[in-house]
Amino acid sequence: MGPNARSEKHTTTMELLRFTTAGSVDDGKSTLIGRLLYDSKSIFEDQMEAVKQSSERKGLQHVDLSLLTDGLRSEREQGITIDVAYRYFATPKRKFIIADTPGHIQYTRNMVTGASTANLALVLIDVRKGVVEQTCRHSFIASLLKIPHIIVCVNKMDLVDYSEEAFNKVVEQYEAFAAKIDVKDIRFVPMSALAGDNVVNDSENMPWYKGESLLHTLETIHIASDENHSDARFPVQTVIRPHADEYHDYRGYAGRIAGGIFKPGDKITVLPSGLTSVIKSIDTYSGPVEEAFAPMSVSITLEDDIDVSRGDMIVKDDSEPQVSQDLDAMICWMATRGPRPGAKYHLKTTTREVMSIIKEVYYKLDINTLEKQEENTDIKMNEMVKIRLRTTQPVVFDEYRKNRITGSLILVDESTNETVAAGTFL
Amino acid sequence: MHKYYLTHLQELESEAIYIIREVVAQFDRPAILFSGGKDSIVVTHLAKKAFWPAKIPMPLIHIDTGHNFPETMEFRDKLVENLGVQLIVGSVQESIDKGRAVEESGINASRNELQIVTLLDSIESHKIDAAIGGARRDEEKARAKERFFSHRDEFGQWDPKNQRPELWNIFNGRKRMGEHFRVFPISNWTEMDIWNYILQENIAIPSLYFAHQRDAVYRDNTWLPASEFLQLREGETIENKLMRFRTLGDITITGGIESDADTLEKIVAEVSATRSTERGNRSDDKRSDTSMEDRKKQGYF
DSSP states (O other): OOTTTTOOOOOTTOEEEEEEEEEOGGGTHHHHHHHHHHHTTOSOHHHHHHHHHHHHHTTOSSOOGGGGTOOSHHHHHHTSOOSOEEEEEEOSSEEEEEEEEEOSGGGHHHHHHHHHTOSEEEEEEETTTOSOHHHHHHHHHHHHTTOSEEEEEEEOGGGGTTOHHHHHHHHHHHHHHHTTSOOSEEEEEEOBTTTTBTTTBOOSSOTTOOSOOHHHHHHHOOOGGGSOOSSOEEEEEEEEOOOSGGGTTOOEEEEEOOBSEEOTTOEEEEETTTEEEEEEEEEETTEEOSOEETTOEEEEEESSOOOOOTTOEEEETTSOOEEEEEEEEEEEEOSSSOOOTTOEEEEEETTEEEEEEEEEEEEEEOTTTOOEEOSOOOOOTTOEEEEEEEEEEEEEEOOTTTOTTTTEEEEEETTTOOEEEEEEEO | OTTOOOOHHHHHHHHHHHHHHHHHHHOSSEEEEOOSSHHHHHHHHHHHHHHTTSOOSSOEEEEEOSOOOHHHHHHHHHHHHHHTOOEEEEEHHHHHHTTSSOOOOSTTOOSTTHHHHHHHHHHHHTTOSEEEOOOOTTTOTTGGGOOSEEEEOTTOOOOGGGOOOOBTTBOOOOOOTTOEEEEOTTTTOOHHHHHHHHHHHTOOOOGGGSOEEEEEEEETTEEEEOOTTOOOOTTOOOEEEEEEOSSOOOTTTBOBEEOOOOSHHHHHHHHHHOOSOGGGGBGGGGSOTTHHHHHHHHTOO
């Protein structure tokens, strides 16, 4: 990257890539992120100066880049990342949002949170240690949350003399493990985040590696086809009624397209009511559009005056989602206290909200081995559990693996209003 | 399939519109916190797009410190008239007169912290249950941990260690009576995104953002504008400078930079080449490492 890497003047074709990282200080995660930010000129001089001064005050040998975003008093006191930290950088090709999460098992819920919106996961492996528990945990979560791409960063190559053999050993080890997970696109990059090999610039120390640097891969990996463009889904957020003479009869259904492609003239069904109509127009402030796809925010008008309101889903006739009051889901429990017996939860999915109870706990999933535990089923924080839910009203949904938006849910405690669980429909 | 993708600005816009619509759908009495700065102007522009052809279905709230740039006030009044929305003004001077807030004294006195009292009073007296703000996560490290939907207790306070997890695009706006939410639709935008978007959409912004001649004094690495509230310290002199502002706030704490960028194109070029953060010119953030977190906990936005 040249000195003008941060110039984002030509933005008309820039895409957005969201990726997640997990790990602890010693596997070089902060160094790697710091290098991506610093080499792409996304850290400002006054930020760098402040971090340098704070590091010196703490008596650290090197500049601790985690101080850039570990901004909360308690995090700075304890020297740990408690919460998901979002960091931003851009190159002329793409804008990146990093959801940086702590890798320890007690922060599984943060990893799940970071993974929920990511297109890609960076998995860091210390080449000297190979695949460890934390590697598996992070990869499992990426797989469960259906992140389409994983880049395995085989780090600290400088400490093994940039040995191809050492790299290949880790690749083999990871591939053997990866047979258990469901991620289509897995790539490996040998690197030294500390020395800068293959992070932004190609390494001169590893001529045997014919692939691209990490940043080059992040800039060019194909993500446009990750959205589901075949099953048309439009959860209605609110109804726009202008009450003005000019738009007297205007009734626009506002929402963000969650999948597929909609066009004026398309025959649609409203779920769960089952009422049908035809799309009259798809409107935006800049004018009507000929077609709309995920993740566009638009307003849809229909030919017929039928009952449509928040929580309904407009779908096309060629592929309908499921509608049910009995739902199987894999959830991650996020509250410090487990579920109370017989507790009721607001189940939120897309724009729909219904009351629910946990009917059955099938099994817990060991997040390190993916083994099912059917005996002990009292749910604790950070655990992944397969459950059955019963709801008061029908829920409109897809399997999570078909659509990450219409396939996801959260549970909100009726009495505390806390978000206690996040889940995926099976 | 290649044609079905959005540029990063289109995706950020779509995300923000989705969140603003969620606020209107989930809350009874939402409002937009309008400072007259570029971020709240962008949020207001996004709200206009979100509900078109209807008007923005909520009022704007402006917390008036009494130490304003006259240009900001003119801009605010014109924008409100064009949008046809209600404007609620919370006056810090009134809070002081009523004894709700006490004016700071001393050489660094500012009304920045006093805004918190007026803001919380305005939220309470107008029964606002969701206040939409233009804060961004890239601005400041305490804001980097902020949620899109950020819960405030009955005292208007933020508890950063006990925030609700936020996944996918599902936002939990449930609350008890007396509690409220702050909502930040442009959390994922950077300063660069804001400027590129203003350029792309040709959004009107106050003239203060463009290079202009102005009397100012150099203090703490920034050019503080001369005003009736500015007291010169020993050795300081007023100079006339070609300058502009990167952020806008209370006139007593907002410093400018020397610049000849007098068009949006030139500002975008200048921002993309700059090597320091925009809040580096804000003396309110320099009080300590965690001054933003401390103010946010009390109810600052």
